[in-house]
Amino acid sequence: MDWYKIDASASLDLPFYLERISAGFPSPAQDYLDGAIDLVRQLVPHPSATYVLRVTGDSMRDAAIVEGSLLLVDFSLQPRHGDIVVARLDDGFTVKRLQLWPRPRLWPENPAYAPIPLHENANVEIIGVVTTVIQTLQNPVRAR
Template identity: 75%
Template sequence: MALYHLTPSPHTVRLPLYLERVSAGFPSPATDYMDNAIDLVKHLIPHPSSTYILRVAGDSMRDAAIVNGSLLLVDASLRPGHGDIVVARLRGDFTVKRLQLAPSPHLRAENPAYPPIPLTDEEDVHIVGVVTTVIHSPSRYG
């Protein structure tokens, strides 16, 4: 996998941000109140010079809502911590998994069909970034 860093664009895209939340349970009445606008780039990418995008292949993270074809925003400047979803280089290949530091350090898939990957001195594992955002379209559009 080659990593390419893009030069941030001076342009912004501002989209309307509504104050009202949409219900994922019972419907709520619609309102016409708008809070201003949100710049998605500024909101989703606080560290543009250290952020890159990867496309997911496979189903090992499906229970974390990361599915085949999802796009991941990955920030290489963040220090990975317990419970973070990370991109790691393992034996020369890249993988996305959840970092577990206790009771023993390992990378955990979010699909029970995949075993945990122990993080030992013998393993050649390097965390290359923390996943900050997952982007995928509903199946109708994906």
């Protein structure tokens, strides 16, 4: 995984529309501009503890985390059952869903992969909670 630190001083204000977009039947287009939204402030509540990681592999594809996805990972959050987490294993890092019951394990979101059991004496450390997944639909991103 590639690791990138969030620049807390960065700001990216984009137009933000009050009207929601329908994912079902179309609704009439309306121009209700609500103002601007700062994506850094909106998506990164703890900038000093947040990193950006680029995903490789497909073990989390059924959670919409695919090859090339960018993950915002907050290292200050306490991981809970069901969170998608970044874990350090003996041989590197992985992203999986944390399952605490019925038995602790790291759960892949692709049936082609086996869960990773979390035993008391296993050398596994949960180091961060994934808060946001960023997907680019146009590859490569193209300028207008």
